[in-house]
Amino acid sequence: MFEKRDLLGYGPNTPNPRWPNGAFIAISFVLNYEEGGENTPDNGDTHSEVFLNETPGSQPQPNRDPNMETQYEYGSRVGVWRIMQLFKERGWKFTCYAVGRAVELNPLPVQVMAKEGHEIASHNYRWINYNTLTESQERQHVHSALKAITTAIGKPPVGWYTGRISPSSRKIVLQEFARLNLPLLYDSDAYNDDLPYYHPTPTHKDHLVIPYTLDSNDMKFCVPPGFTSPTAFFEYLKNTFDVLYEEGRKQGSPKMMNVGMHCRILGKPGRIVALKMFMEYVAGKEGVWVCTREEIARHWRKEFPFDGKDGVGSKEEKSKL
Numbered sequence: 285m286f287e288k289r290d291l292l293g294y295g296p297n298t299p300n301p302r303w304p305n306g307a308f309i310a311i312s313f314v315l316n317y318e319e320g321g322e323n324t325p326d327n328g329d330t331h332s333e334v335f336l337n338e339t340p341g342s343q344p345q346p347n348r349d350p351n352m353e354t355q356y357e358y359g360s361r362v363g364v365w366r367i368m369q370l371f372k373e374r375g376w377k378f379t380c381y382a383v384g385r386a387v388e389l390n391p392l393p394v395q396v397m398a399k400e401g402h403e404i405a406s407h408n409y410r411w412i413n414y415n416t417l418t419e420s421q422e423r424q425h426v427h428s429a430l431k432a433i434t435t436a437i438g439k440p441p442v443g444w445y446t447g448r449i450s451p452s453s454r455k456i457v458l459q460e461f462a463r464l465n466l467p468l469l470y471d472s473d474a475y476n477d478d479l480p481y482y483h484p485t486p487t488h489k490d491h492l493v494i495p496y497t498l499d500s501n502d503m504k505f506c507v508p509p510g511f512t513s514p515t516a517f518f519e520y521l522k523n524t525f526d527v528l529y530e531e532g533r534k535q536g537s538p539k540m541m542n543v544g545m546h547c548r549i550l551g552k553p554g555r556i557v558a559l560k561m562f563m564e565y566v567a568g569k570e571g572v573w574v575c576t577r578e579e580i581a582r583h584w585r586k587e588f589p590f591d592g593k594d595g596v597g598s599k600e601e602k603s604k605l
Contacts, residue, residue, distance in 0.1 A: 363551015501544030
């Protein structure tokens with residue numbers, strides 16, 4: 285599904301997304317709920333997890349690694365609730381990328397999220413590198429992820445983000461959604477734009493991609509060189525916001541900002557200060573739309589319906605190129 289690259293995108297003339305109420309910027313906060321879905325012999329894996337933890341030099345162990353497992357458990361036991369409380373106080377909604385296995389093992393957090401109006405999107409069934417699976421195995425994981433979320437909250441997800449994808453991941457996800465006759469409003473397995481765009485496929489001619497981020501993301505606390513303090517993370521988020529906000533306010537070219545969060549990372553007391561400071565900063569600005577990715581997808585499809593010709597979007601979008 286990634287055979288042909290698009291290095292142009294919208295080019296120098298990006299479309300005005302016409303965010304609701306004339307907002308200058310849309311902000312999508314994303315909370316990754318992964319704890320329990322990581323590599324561990326407890327899940328039948330050959331080794332323990334080593335990615336995105338407090339000890340970056342860790343080596344995979346052939347047996348269960350209590351130090352690693354309990355680092356992850358902090359996210360589902362403590363961190364997730366701390367982050368959710370901040371959003372509850374603000375009345376803001378986020379999108380949760382929920383790993384199916386994590387939901388199976390501890391569904392309560394996503395159930396509370398759904399009840400409070402947050403979007404539950406799929407982060408596939410396991411938090412692993414999908415290049416290590418066969419297509420048949422990956423298809424089964426798609427079904428398992430859908431079942432886990434549907435069982436937990438009573439409805440399937442309409443958004444998808446695998447993360448460490450294989451070359452066939454998007455194709456497989458779209459094929460299985462089509463096979464099950466389920467709507468898929470978007471996927472976020474791309475990092476190449478500040479706006480959504482259409483990516484036609486054989487099963488979904490109007491497939492919408494809402495790009496995600498690896499830079500405005502708390503994962504960089506655990507990936508060198510990255511953030512070493514909450515102040516550094518806050519400053520990076522603030523700078524990102526300021527640039528995009530001014531592009532929308534002064535240049536008439538509103539954009540979308542992503543903020544990636546992880547329960548076990550940003551949910552730590554010493555780091556959540558960055559999120560709190562950023563939320564306070566954003567709350568003091570006018571013309572900001574804090575929204576879920578589902579809301580972005582529905583808005584984009586309404587304002588820019590796909591015309592069935594190529595992957596840029598509607599006729600109005602193409603007329604500006």
